[in-house]
Amino acid sequence: MARWEPNARERLVRAAIDLFAEQGYDATTVNEIAERAGGLTKTTFFRHFADKREVLFAGQELHSRVLAEAIEAMPEPASPLEAVAAALDALTATFAEDRREMGRRLRTVIDKSMELQERAAFKRSVLAEAMVGALHERGVGDPSASLAAELGVRAFHGAFARWTDSADGRALGEFAREELAGIRAAISELG
Numbered sequence: 001m002a003r004w005e006p007n008a009r010e011r012l013v014r015a016a017i018d019l020f021a022e023q024g025y026d027a028t029t030v031n032e033i034a035e036r037a038g039g040l041t042k043t044t045f046f047r048h049f050a051d052k053r054e055v056l057f058a059g060q061e062l063h064s065r066v067l068a069e070a071i072e073a074m075p076e077p078a079s080p081l082e083a084v085a086a087a088l089d090a091l092t093a094t095f096a097e098d099r100r101e102m103g104r105r106l107r108t109v110i111d112k113s114m115e116l117q118e119r120a121a122f123k124r125s126v127l128a129e130a131m132v133g134a135l136h137e138r139g140v141g142d143p144s145a146s147l148a149a150e151l152g153v154r155a156f157h158g159a160f161a162r163w164t165d166s167a168d169g170r171a172l173g174e175f176a177r178e179e180l181a182g183i184r185a186a187i188s189e190l191g
Helices: 008-023 030-036 042-048 060-073 080-092 099-111 114-137 144-165 172-190
Strands: none
Touching: 008 030, 008 042, 008 099, 030 042, 060 080, 060 114, 080 114, 080 144, 080 172, 099 114, 099 144, 114 144, 144 172
């Protein structure tokens, strides 16, 4: 029976993205998502997600943890931006090539919904806070910690957009390093 197959969480995410892309976020119900995910139930959906909006932001806790742990693992002489660069490398390494198309579709769904855009902005702030906390643990004060984290989030999201739009086969990490280098160059130009 389909409801007992493994990877229910992943199947729910894929089903939600498919349905949101086909019929829109507002027109899609939790029941439809569960059914599309292989005959799962609404109860199974709510075991994994608080609401249908959250299905699109699955992994936020993992991403925050990866960023913070990578910053904490950096050797002591590393600058705040070097630590953030290492965190971006660690996070982008978790994105396999099969996520590129799903990411493209996810961005399209989010771009069509003000509610989802607001939730995406909240996710960015949560990721930044994870990095700020890790930088504070390293003894980096503000505004350096906050600025480094915000620049890291900006680099990640710029890289994610470029990666999902690209078909050149380069890894997300390459785009993230380019984005961060571009931000560093822009900072230098500011004087």
